[in-house]
Amino acid sequence: MAADLARVPEPLPPRPGAPALPSGLVAFVKRECPTCELVAPVLRELARRGRLTVYTQDDPVFPEGLAPVDDRELAVSWHHRIEAVPTLLRVEDGVETARAVGWHRDDWEALTGTRGLGPGLPELRPGCGSRSEDPDLVPKLAARYGAGRLRARRVLLAPLEDELEALHARGWSDGLPVVPPTEERVLAMLEGTTRDPQQVVAVVPPDLVPCSVEKVAINAVLAGCRPEQLPVVLAAVEAACTDEFNMHGVLATTMPVGPVVIVNGPIRRAIGMGSGRNVFGQGNRANLAIGRALQLVVRNVGGGRPGEVDRATFGNPGKLAFCFAEDEEGSPWEPLSVSLGAAPGSSTVTVFAGEGPRSITDQLSRDPESLARSFAACLRTLHHPKLVVAFDCLLAVGPEHGRVFRKAGWSRKRLLERLHELLQIPGAELVRGADGIAEGLPESVRNATLPKFRPGGILLVHCGGEAGLFSAMIGGWASGAVGSQPTLREVRP
Amino acid sequence: MNESLPRVVLDPTGERSPATRARLPRLDSLEGRTIGLLDISKARGDVFLDRVESLLRSRGATTLRFRKPTFTKPAPIDLRQEIATRCDAVVEALAD
Numbered sequence: 001m002a003a004d005l006a007r008v009p010e011p012l013p014p015r016p017g018a019p020a021l022p023s024g025l026v027a028f029v030k031r032e033c034p035t036c037e038l039v040a041p042v043l044r045e046l047a048r049r050g051r052l053t054v055y056t057q058d059d060p061v062f063p064e065g066l067a068p069v070d071d072r073e074l075a076v077s078w079h080h081r082i083e084a085v086p087t088l089l090r091v092e093d094g095v096e097t098a099r100a101v102g103w104h105r106d107d108w109e110a111l112t113g114t115r116g117l118g119p120g121l122p123e124l125r126p127g128c129g130s131r132s133e134d135p136d137l138v139p140k141l142a143a144r145y146g147a148g149r150l151r152a153r154r155v156l157l158a159p160l161e162d163e164l165e166a167l168h169a170r171g172w173s174d175g176l177p178v179v180p181p182t183e184e185r186v187l188a189m190l191e192g193t194t195r196d197p198q199q200v201v202a203v204v205p206p207d208l209v210p211c212s213v214e215k216v217a218i219n220a221v222l223a224g225c226r227p228e229q230l231p232v233v234l235a236a237v238e239a240a241c242t243d244e245f246n247m248h249g250v251l252a253t254t255m256p257v258g259p260v261v262i263v264n265g266p267i268r269r270a271i272g273m274g275s276g277r278n279v280f281g282q283g284n285r286a287n288l289a290i291g292r293a294l295q296l297v298v299r300n301v302g303g304g305r306p307g308e309v310d311r312a313t314f315g316n317p318g319k320l321a322f323c324f325a326e327d328e329e330g331s332p333w334e335p336l337s338v339s340l341g342a343a344p345g346s347s348t349v350t351v352f353a354g355e356g357p358r359s360i361t362d363q364l365s366r367d368p369e370s371l372a373r374s375f376a377a378c379l380r381t382l383h384h385p386k387l388v389v390a391f392d393c394l395l396a397v398g399p400e401h402g403r404v405f406r407k408a409g410w411s412r413k414r415l416l417e418r419l420h421e422l423l424q425i426p427g428a429e430l431v432r433g434a435d436g437i438a439e440g441l442p443e444s445v446r447n448a449t450l451p452k453f454r455p456g457g458i459l460l461v462h463c464g465g466e467a468g469l470f471s472a473m474i475g476g477w478a479s480g481a482v483g484s485q486p487t488l489r490e491v492r493p
Numbered sequence: 494m495n496e497s498l499p500r501v502v503l504d505p506t507g508e509r510s511p512a513t514r515a516r517l518p519r520l521d522s523l524e525g526r527t528i529g530l531l532d533i534s535k536a537r538g539d540v541f542l543d544r545v546e547s548l549l550r551s552r553g554a555t556t557l558r559f560r561k562p563t564f565t566k567p568a569p570i571d572l573r574q575e576i577a578t579r580c581d582a583v584v585e586a587l588a589d
Contacts, residue, residue, distance in 0.1 A: 153504035163500065172505050181503045209507035218505040249565035300505040482563035 014096075016149060018079035021096065024051030025112060026089040028071070028082045031059040033128035036086050039103050040064075042118040043086075049114065057085065057131040077132040078141045084127040088112075102127035139184040142191075147183045149190075149197050150214055167222075172300055174292065174320055178222035189217040192227030193234065194493050201234055202241035204302035205248035206309040211237065211301045216293070219300055223293035223321075228271050229286055231491050232349060233293040236261050236323070239351040239489040240294060241302075246484045250353045250477060251304040256314040257477040259298075260354035260394065261291055261323035262461055264337035265347030267491050268325035275325040277465030279396075280318075280357050280472070291323030316356040324463060330399050331462035332406035339412060339460070340488050347491040352394050352459065353484035354474040362401070363469040368408040371401060372415060375471065376422035380452055382475045386430050386440040388450045392457040392476035392486065398464035401471045412460055423452035454479060459486055520582055524553040529580035533564040538586035545584055559583075 027043055029036040040063035046052045047066055055076050056068040071077055080089075083101065090098040090111050100107040103125040108117050132141060157166045157180075164177045172178060179185065190197055190213070197214040204211045213234065220233050240247045240259050250257055263273055274284035282288070298304045306312065312319075328335045337348040360378045365371040375395065383391050397405070405415055427445035432438055441450070457479060464470070477484050520526055528549050532538045546556045559576055561568050576583050 150503060153508050154501050155504050157500045157502060163502075167502070180500070181505060183501065183503065186503050204507070207507055207509060209509065211507070214503075215505065215507075218503045222505055243566075246566060248567060253565065296505070301507045303507060303509070478565055483565050 012081055014081065015079045015146065017145065019076050020094045021076075021080065021089065021091045022051070022053045023091050023093060024053065026091050027052065027054045028057065028077055028087045028089075028130065029054060029063065029068075029085050030057040030128070030131060031062040033085050035103050035125045035127045036063075038121060038125060039086050039118065042103075042108070042121070045117065046112060046114070074132045074137070074141055075145060077130055078145055082130040083133055085130050086127050087130070139188055142187040143182075143184040146187045150183060150186060151198060151212070152186075152214060152218060171305075172222060172296075174295060174299060176320070178296070179224055181218045181221040185221045186214070186217050189221050189225065189227050189230055190214070192230035193217075195234070202237050204237070204241050204297060205304065206251060207303035209301050209303070211241075211297060215301050216297055219296040220289070220293040222300075223289045223296050224285065225289040225293050226271070226286075229290055229293075231493055232263060232267060232271065232286075232290050232347075233297075235349045235489045235491040236290065236294045236351060237297050239349055239487045240298070242487055244485040245351055245353070245487040247298060247302070247304075248309075250484055251298065251302075251310050253477060254311050254313045255477050256312055256316045256355045257353045257475075258316065258319035258322060259291075259294060260318065260352045260474060261294060262336060262350045262352065262394075263290075263323065263325045263348070263491075264328065264335045264342070264350070265345065265491070267347035268328075273325035275327040275463045279324045279327075279463045279465070280322070287323045287325070288321045291318075291321030294323070295319060295321065318354070318356055322354070326461050327399065327463045330402070330466075332402045332410075333412040333460065333462065336459060336461045337488060340486070342488055342490065348488050349491060350459075350486055350488045352392070352474070352486045353477040354394055355476075357396065357472040357474050360471040360473055361469070362471075365469075366404060368405050368410045368415070369418070371404050372418045373422060376419055379419065379423060379458070379473060380425070382452070382473060384439055386434065386437060388425060388430060388441070388452050389454050389457075390478060391453075392459065392479040393453060394459045394461060394474040394476070396461050396463055396472040396474065398468060398470050398472070399462070399466050400469045402462050416458055416460065419458060420451060420453065420455070424449050425452060522553075523549060525555070526581040527555045527557060527579060529557050529559055529576045529583035531568070531576065531583055531585045532558065532560045533568075533586060534561050535564045535587070541586045542584070545586075549584075 025046055043063055054066050054068040055071040056062050057071055057077060060070040088100045088111060089096050098111045100111045105117055105123050109115055163180045167173060167178050195213045199213050200210045201213055201216055202211050216234055216237055220230050271286050273286045304310055326336055338344050342348045362371060362374040365374055382393055427448040430441045431443050431446050432440040434440055530542045530546055532542055549556050
């Protein structure tokens with residue numbers, strides 16, 4: 001039965017612009033492959049019985065007597081995603097309806113509706129790699145046959161220009177060298193997504209430029225991403241370029257904030273993201289390249305550059321790249337994404353307008369109340385001890401602190417409720433002039449009690465190395481509808 | 494890649510050609526003109542605009558006050574259109 005054929009699972013459609021295949025049976029072979037030599041008599045038998053077209057990838061006369069079609073340029077093999085030879089297809093009205101890879105008698109008999117094929121042959125013999133999958137040829141083939149899909153303006157570098165210097169001189173870098181976005185690299189990057197390259201991902205502030213998947217891919221190449229990381233970059237761009245996240249304001253503010261990207265779900269592990277030791281530091285390519293790609297999209301597509309619309313007084317080093325994964329496996333709580341409403345098991349990005357991380361050091365607390373009080377005392381100082389409600393906070397709880405809450409059975413909800421209780425502050429401590437400090441709130445709040453954070457203003461995330469009684473706080477920017485809301489988007493292929 | 498061949502890279506930018514737009518001519522007089530005063534909602538912007546308003550009125554101009562909902566976001570398009578249709582010029586109070 002056709003349904004039993006050993007087919008490539010969920011075959012992808014032919015690549016755009018694929019040459020039409022003749023109806024009937026279609027085989028792809030190369031002489032260099034012993035299995036192809038082995039099945040040559042079978043192909044001759046099939047040609048006697050019906051319509052068979054053979055494409056040959058190396059020797060234009062192989063297999064002898066079958067008048068093969070010369071595919072040494074691999075146009076047909078590449079477009080039809082031939083991964084191994086021999087591959088036998090059944091084609092009806094120009095559409096592939098079945099595929100058998102290598103020599104497996106049952107598959108070939110089912111596909112051709114013929115019994116008794118290759119009587120002297122073994123039951124099964126795997127094939128060889130298709131030349132269109134040769135690692136040296138793949139990028140060249142993609143550029144040769146796929147570059148027509150790319151719409152971006154081509155920029156010619158002069159023969160004597162140093163590539164890295166040339167890209168920097170054109171203003172495309174964040175200050176560090178960027179990877180030259182050649183057609184080959186951009187096409188390889190686009191293999192990381194099933195989306196059409198011309199699909200618009202977002203309208204990017206501050207210039208409000210519609211940004212295609214292709215433009216994101218180009219900037220992902222600049223940033224040093226690998227193709228499998230592209231879907232996360234796309235989701236981060238989508239999330240950052242929303243009215244709720246307000247990338248325009250995050251960019252334009254004098255405050256030292258930028259988009260902090262938190263990744264949840266299976267994609268974290270699939271693309272090798274870091275959530276453990278040195279989670280906010282150097283060393284993990286996926287974390288750094290994804291965060292950097294988002295910032296390069298804002299810079300290059302949106303036109304958001306320091307000193308122009310970006311008016312930050314200090315900025316922070318995380319504005320190069322600030323992206324990490326949550327340690328869900330070791331967490332005492334459900335993932336951050338789930339607490340924000342995402343389905344368990346889904347892959348998501350959450351963007352938070354945040355400054356640099358600051359350590360919360362408590363090496364003595366072994367009960368949750370004491371540790372919550374430590375957190376609250378540190379959180380009170382966020383931005384200024386006398387400024388309240390205006391800023392959210394991302395609170396990164398380290399594994400050794402998380403263990404204290406796990407052992408005591410404190411849920412995420414309970415810790416947040418306790419922190420909010422501990423962070424109710426008498427207005428008398430907050431008014432202008434209190435403690436001899438002019439900064440503060442108007443005299444009218446003297447008799448009120450105000451919370452440090454608005455409800456939902458603390459986001460808990462679990463990450464960091466397994467050793468060290470530390471947590472970290474990342475201060476936010478103007479919170480809520482007048483500023484920036486933490487914004488979640490699902491990562492889609 | 495052959496080092497002697499010209500190399501082609503793809504433009505990562507928004508490809509917005511630099512649009513040069515001529516400025517509108519300056520007002521020759523304030524007399525009888527309507528000047529919009531846009532407060533972006535930053536602290537003490539109103540103090541600045543109050544003073545500007547009294548100076549403009551003393552020179553014969555009519556003034557209209559406007560206010561952005563929040564300084565963190567661009568002015569809503571309706572507000573920009575209202576200012577553009579009702580005023581001959583606008584003064585924006587930027588910051589603290």
